[in-house]
Amino acid sequence: MNKCIYCKKQNTEGFKGVEHVIPQSFGKFSSKTPTLKCVCDECNAYFSKELDLLLARDTLEGVTRSKKGITSQAKNPPKSLKFRLEEVPENGEFGGALIGGPDPVTGQHRPLLPQFWIKNIQTEDWEKYQIAEIKNIVITDEKYGPATPGNRNMKVMGPSQEKYDEVLNELKKYNIPFRVTDTLKEIPFLKDVDPEGKVIVRGTTDGKLNKTHRRAFAKVLFNFATYYISQEETLKTEWDEARNFIRYDSEALKWRVSQKPFWNGQEHGNLRFQNDSYNIRIENQNGNVVGVIQIYNLFTHEAILVENYQLPSEYEIAYRFTPGEKPYLGIKMSKPNWQ
Ligand SMILES: [Zn+2]
Known part of the structure; x- marks a missing residue:
């Protein structure tokens, strides 16, 4: 029994x-x-x-597991964790940018996610949104400043021109006025390649x-x-x-x-x-x-x-x-x- x-x-x-x-x-x-x-x-x-x-x-402990050589075949990124580039000089204006979680098979972090940043003038923080979150943004003058040109601080980032344009299209779709002053910026950390051809980035994880x-x-x-x-x-x-x-x-x-x-x-x-x-x-x-x-x-x-x-x-x-x-x-x- x-x-x-x-x-x-x-x-x-x-x-x-x-x-x-x-x-x-x-x-x-x-x-x-x-x-x-x-x-x-x-x-x-x-x-x-x-x-x-x-x-x-879906925990820091679990994600660390893949860095220790224990891998899984899971395809989807963890839901409760957010990965950001560390705000250090070598990451330049990409410091704080959202990046993909570690690849469960290799343990390596996946690079920059396509994203939109807008500065909240009440909190003085940059709010950062992935493409799928753009539809939920409610733009108000109180929060982000008046709509006069050049008044609101916004940034678009993407790992490729195609992804960059996807963010722009999403902004257009939800009537968020973004004035394109420049195209895709070269991502500084992508130049930092080690002898094995891997890109080295310094990041932080919030869980x-x-x-x-x-x-x-x-x-x-x-x-x-x-x-x-x-x-x-x-x-x-x-x-x-x-x-x-x-x-x-x-x-x-x-x-x-x-x-x-x-x-x-x-x-x-x-x-x-x-x-x-x-x-x-x-x-x-x-x-x-x-x-x-x-x-x-x-x-x-x-x-x-x-x-x-x-x-x-x-x-x-x-x-x-x-x-x-x-x-x-x-x-x-x-x-x-x-x-
Ligand atoms: Zn039982």
């Missing part, structure tokens, strides 16, 4: 599929890749479609962490707790809030994202482990059970998995996962467990 840790469905024959504690898209951990046999096939299929894909492709992203991280934490503590533990009703949040999108768990180091005592500030590891731990914190996860040194996510509940201290556990290597048991330095 087996009971699913997410929907609590029972199956006398056990479940066919296995659930990977860390989604497979993040790699394998030698012969010790942790998997669970206590997730039913229905939950398993739901997770791989709704949460694992999102974690792998939004929404509830579904948090559920995807929470599932990794819940899986981890089940694998390294026990199925018996996470099947307790105390864990229902976390379980229902992950499986049924119910009320969100309390969550905190920071850039603080993961391992107490072993690293501080920017001194972090250099390798491509994923750090996960479950611990008692201020009377709650907290799950902590950090991938590629990016962000430290802390989630209250169970409120007003304590694990026996021998259940508090931390592991470091590096693709291709066996999971490495971490030791909480603030509470040494050796003599």
Whole structure:
């Protein structure tokens, strides 16, 4: 008899599929890749479609994965992430321009997107729009200045003359007056080619962490707790809030994202482990059970998995996962467990 840790469905024959504690898209951990046999096939299929894909492709952690040589065949760019050229001198007036996300196969950023910029005189910021967003722009004198020629600050950018003209056509279609004073400018960073013929650009990524992203991280934490503590533990009703949040999108768990180091005592500030590891731990914190996860040194996510509940201290556990290597048991330095 087996009971699913997410929907609590029972199956006398056990479940066919296995659930990977860390989604497979993040790699394998030698012969010790942790998997669970206590997730039913229905939950398993739901997770791989709704949460694992999102974690792998639509988070900073997932995008970083492709830079680390873990690639996927996904064609569409991530939805929650925006990529911009860094505002540094070598990018000239293209600093801040919207660029395509990394190619999931090569990990290389795709270049400039066709775009329209208009300066908002109230905020003094350049608003930047991709072609598809142009139809939503509402031009008012208060926001962008009076319509007298040369008064409004606007820019059009595109990776080719054809794409540049597409932006102009879209502006015309929605009656946004843009006076073409010059044609396509040469993009300075396209000259910066390395010996392998790759263009080097410096960019930044802005990401939004929404509830579904948090559920995807929470599932990794819940899986981890089940694998390294026990199925018996996470099947307790105390864990229902976390379980229902992950499986049924119910009320969100309390969550905190920071850039603080993961391992107490072993690293501080920017001194972090250099390798491509994923750090996960479950611990008692201020009377709650907290799950902590950090991938590629990016962000430290802390989630209250169970409120007003304590694990026996021998259940508090931390592991470091590096693709291709066996999971490495971490030791909480603030509470040494050796003599
Ligand atoms: Zn289930």
